[in-house]
Amino acid sequence: MVVVDTVWLTEREHRAWRSFVRLQAELRSRIARELQRATGLSGSDYEVLVLLSEAEGRRMRAFEIGAQTGWEKSRLSHHLTRMEQRGLVERQPCEHDTRYADIVLTARGHTAIVEAAPLHVAHVRAIFFDALSAEQVDALGDVADTVLEHLEKHSD
Amino acid sequence: MVVVDTVWLTEREHRAWRSFVRLQAELRSRIARELQRATGLSGSDYEVLVLLSEAEGRRMRAFEIGAQTGWEKSRLSHHLTRMEQRGLVERQPCEHDTRYADIVLTARGHTAIVEAAPLHVAHVRAIFFDALSAEQVDALGDVADTVLEHLEKHSD
DNA sequence: TAAGATTGAAGTGTCAATCTTC
DNA sequence: GAAGATTGACACTTCAATCTTA
Numbered sequence: 001m002v003v004v005d006t007v008w009l010t011e012r013e014h015r016a017w018r019s020f021v022r023l024q025a026e027l028r029s030r031i032a033r034e035l036q037r038a039t040g041l042s043g044s045d046y047e048v049l050v051l052l053s054e055a056e057g058r059r060m061r062a063f064e065i066g067a068q069t070g071w072e073k074s075r076l077s078h079h080l081t082r083m084e085q086r087g088l089v090e091r092q093p094c095e096h097d098t099r100y101a102d103i104v105l106t107a108r109g110h111t112a113i114v115e116a117a118p119l120h121v122a123h124v125r126a127i128f129f130d131a132l133s134a135e136q137v138d139a140l141g142d143v144a145d146t147v148l149e150h151l152e153k154h155s156d
Numbered sequence: 157m158v159v160v161d162t163v164w165l166t167e168r169e170h171r172a173w174r175s176f177v178r179l180q181a182e183l184r185s186r187i188a189r190e191l192q193r194a195t196g197l198s199g200s201d202y203e204v205l206v207l208l209s210e211a212e213g214r215r216m217r218a219f220e221i222g223a224q225t226g227w228e229k230s231r232l233s234h235h236l237t238r239m240e241q242r243g244l245v246e247r248q249p250c251e252h253d254t255r256y257a258d259i260v261l262t263a264r265g266h267t268a269i270v271e272a273a274p275l276h277v278a279h280v281r282a283i284f285f286d287a288l289s290a291e292q293v294d295a296l297g298d299v300a301d302t303v304l305e306h307l308e309k310h311s312d
Numbered sequence: 313t314a315a316g317a318t319t320g321a322a323g324t325g326t327c328a329a330t331c332t333t334c
Numbered sequence: 335g336a337a338g339a340t341t342g343a344c345a346c347t348t349c350a351a352t353c354t355t356a
Contacts, residue, residue: 009277009281013285019297020297022304023303024180025226026307027303030307121165122163124165127306127307129165129169129173136298137169139292139298140299141168142295143292144176144178145175146292147179147284147288148178151186
């Protein structure tokens with residue numbers, strides 16, 4: 001049994017945390033549902049397609065995608081398999097070194113992201129940014145960056 | 157094909173959104189992993205156990221749990237089944253009306269949440285609140301509440 | 313018919329083990 | 335051994351269909 005010097009949250013912290021957690025859940029489910037409904041893509045599909053569509057030659061090494069998204073390698077591999085089965089991306093193994101695989105955006109994948117992006121951005125604006133002032137947006141960005149920096153220092 | 161008046165995000169909005177999305181992913185995975193490692197509970201287990209442990213008689217109707225968590229009924233049902241199989245909760249069907257079921261916290265479930273709560277709170281403090289000033293916490297709570305209010309107005 | 317709840321199927325994410333090449 | 339990647343098993347989430355009772 002680990003002994004912890006229990007320091008509970010203050011009333012303000014507790015309220016902020018509950019609101020923040022609830023906000024995450026609401027945004028995640030609404031955005032995923034709308035994206036799925038309008039385009040047939042999942043949020044994960046969307047992330048990968050954006051990265052590939054912006055990459056040189058519309059291709060990346062799998063581990064680069066992993067680094068950009070922060071996903072574990074098994075999750076990435078599983079997801080690329082599913083996207084490949086739906087014709088959104090293609091795996092092109094390197095000759096002479098089977099450890100590496102290039103992930104290439106297909107024409108179908110390109111069409112999908114070109115059609116999905118404006119819908120997705122409009123939705124994010126409608127449910128999120130339309131509610132916030134410029135100051136609130138800046139404050140949120142500041143909080144997010146502050147915590148992310150803090151997390152980088154913490155051993156993974 | 158739906159035509160959308162495309163309004164992209166400003167540079168600031170885009171940066172804030174990317175940081176915010178990344179923050180959500182980092183927090184979610186770290187908290188889930190640590191909770192699992194230290195207590196064997198998932199984040200969803202934790203949510204349900206907290207609600208039940210604070211409820212009158214340590215029991216609630218399933219749909220009340222659904223309302224508090226915001227989960228869909230099928231997700232809730234599946235999750236309660238898994239928790240029941242692990243002995244954390246018990247289903248007690250009402251007599252005369254099989255539509256309703258009381259979900260009751262077991263002794264084992266109670267022990268689990270009592271042991272997990274201080275560890276979880278300490279972890280949330282360490283990875284999140286330790287990085288933020290009181291002003292930043294308030295700003296975050298303000299942003300979250302603002303967007304949540306906005307979302308309530310939007311048709312679900 | 314509507315509300316509370318369950319079920320099965322399919323998509324998604326995590327963990328541990330494995331494989332190949334450097 | 336370490337890095338890039340895959341696989342299989344299992345847990346989780348969503349969707350659609352179903353069941354029961356008011």
